[in-house]
Amino acid sequence: MSQAKFAPHLPTSESLTVEFKSDRKRLHDDELVEALACMANSDGGELWLGVEDDGTPTGLHADHQNLIGLPGLVASRTSPSLTVAVQAAEIAGIRVACIRVSKSASEVATTSGKYLRRRIKQDGTPECVAMLPHERSSRASRFGLSDVSAQAVAGATLVDFDPLERERLRQTVQRYGGDRVLLELDDEALDGALGFTTRNDAGERVPTLTGLLVIGRETALRDLVPTHELAFQVLGSEAVRFNEFRRFPLLKAMDWLETNFRPYNPEHELQIDLFRVPVPKVDMGAFREAVANALVHRDYHRLGAVHVRLNDDGLTISNPGGLVEGVTLNNLLITEPRPRNPSLADAMKRIGLVERSGRGVDKIYRGMLRFGRPEPDYSRTDGNSVVLQLATVDADELFLRLVVEQEGRQSGELPIDSLIALSALREHKRLDAEELAGHIQRDPAQAKRTLEKLLEAGLVDAHGATRNRSYTLSVDMYRAKGDKLAYTRQVGFTHIQHPEMVLNYVRQHGRIQRSEVMELCHLDGNQAGKLLSRLYAEGRLVMHGQKKGAYYTLAV
Structure with missing residues (x-):
């Protein structure tokens, strides 16, 4: 496509997705193709031909005035062939070209055999560098094109499996309710069922990365999987209280971490009806899921x-490797599971250490919100690492009591969307469906259904109707918290007081329109219109104008 339908706008500087190329001496075709392949192997972007590095347009060379053949040139010199969109642009009267390329799901090479990627240097400027073999493998894993955890580990043999870790695995299956079929299998069948071994070219069984990570000897992991490491740190305001690094196999690592974490995770019990509910500093289910996710979904091509890390601000869990392709901070709660290491993830699910449905994020959210704590914070996540922060503030025990009582009434856990909605209302006091949609990462229609179900359960109250309907926690929930005045402040005044609210507004501001009545009294358009019509009929307001332009003033 030589003339794409887009209106290019010259950026002010180069970035990861913007490249300037001078064409005064005619940019060599190989250099142009390499730059585009480099961008395709990163995040895609725009290449501006005829623009200097400082952003000054100097124009196209005479040989590049005709842009029709440029897409074909790029396609013929890349493998797999790149599709680019080209558009000529006039910048300050100077003709340049904007070439757009999308991020490629597969690795793109030039036909001369070069694999390149784009990165930002320390000075903030971009550059193209060679993609090393481990970087190509890492990229393929991120896109779900390969599974390193299912591959044989060079140099590993069956002797590198630890019999003690096999026994730990069976005990873990029993403790956490894993797939009990695994308990009936002998060692060879177990290895096959969990993907611990594969066959080499000679037909011999050899360990996979999954096998070594789960039941490998520590010495074998240290020598053969140098990227695997777990660090636990407890940092006080004045001293380092705990700081150790381990290369244990995963099940042993989880046991070691949990044993050392418990002394720093005090808990007490809350009596709710006939049950005593533990209230820890950090919910252990959420803790275990978050750590297991970090170990399972990390990038094993990267060192680190x-x-x-536990400090005064909370608990932070981080792992090398950003989110996999297709998963973003805006769809964490709703996207289908996309494990970076599918074989390892499947093994850990069957063992019982991670959520078998693949919705481990839900479990982490539940472990925070159920106690009235802030939702998990992934905001520090970037392309190089996933960073999860869990606040360790005191639990809101009254909120926990209300949640537990409701779960008792319905004989099951609250749906995660409902729990998020209650937590958001607790924090923000009043929400509408569109505002809640952002919290549960769903569309407003689904958010409205969630709120209406909570309304039916008596957990929230609705105010207004249709388009302007908003919601607060119910009066019963505020009463249980001993804060009835807060409910009154959020709900506002009853319909009996609406006329006086409107008249007071007009006294203060001189006039009022229907839209202002809707906002003032939390009414929909029809209700606001009827209220104004009644005040007009009673002779208390005077109407000016018609339809949308109508406004009202006080009657003299």
């Missing part, structure tokens, strides 16, 4: 430890 999975860090579990």
Whole structure:
């Protein structure tokens, strides 16, 4: 496509997705193709031909005035062939070209055999560098094109499996309710069922990365999987209280971490009806799921430890490797599971250490929100690492009591969307469906259904109707919290007081329109119109104008 339908706008500087190329001496075709392949292997973007590095347009060379053949040139010199969109542009009277390329799901090479990627240097400017073999493998894993955890580990043999870790695996299956079929299998069948081994070219069984990570000897992991490491740190305001790094196999690592974390995770019990509910500093189910996710979904092509760090601000869990392709901070709660290491993820699910449905994020959210704590914070996540922060503030025990009582009434856990809605209303006091949609990462229609179900359960109250309908926690929930005045402040005044609210507004501001009545009294358009019509009929207001332009003033 030589003349794409887009209106290019010259950026002010180069970035990861913007490249300037001078064409005064005619940019060589190989250099142009390499730059576009480089961008395709990163995040895609725009290449501006005829623009200097400082953003000054200097124009196209005479050989590039005709842009029709440029897409074909790029396609013929890349493998797989790149499709680009080209558009000529006039910048300050100078003709340049904007070439757009999308991020490629597969690795793109030039036909001369070069694999390149784009990165930002320390000075903030971009550059193209060679993609090293491990970077190509890492990229393929991120896009779900390969599974390194299912591949054989070079140099590993069956002797590298630890019999003690096999026994730990069976005990873990029993403790966490894993797939009990695994308990009936002998060692060879177990290895096959969990993807611990594969066959080499000679037909011999050899360990996979999954096998070594789960039941491998520590010495084998240290020598053969140098990227695997787990760090636990407890940092006080004045001293480092705990700081150790381990290369244990995963099940042993989880046991070691939990044993060392418990002394720093005090809990007490709350009596709710006939039950005593533990109230820990950090919910252990959420903790276990978050750590297991970090170990399972980390990028094993990259050096760097999975860090579990507890300090005065909360608990932080981070792992090398950003989110996999298709998963973003805006769809964490709703996207289909996309494990970076599918074989390892499946093994850990069957063992019982991670959520078998693949919705581990829900479990982490539930472990925070159920106690009236802030939702998990992933905001520090970037392309290089996933960073999860869990606040360790005191639990809201009254909120926990209300949640537990409701779960008792319905004989099951509250749906995660409902729990998020209650938590958001607790924090923001009043929400409409569109505002809640952002919290549950769903469309407003689904958010409205969630709120209406909570309304039916008596957990929230609705105010207004149709388009302007908003919601607060119910009066019963505020009463249980001993804060009835807060409910009154959020709900506002009853319909009996609406006329006086409107008249007071007009006294203060001189006039009022229907839209202002809707906002003032939390009414929909029809209700606001009827209220104004009644005040007009009673002779208390005077109407000026017609239809949308109508406004009202006080009657003299």
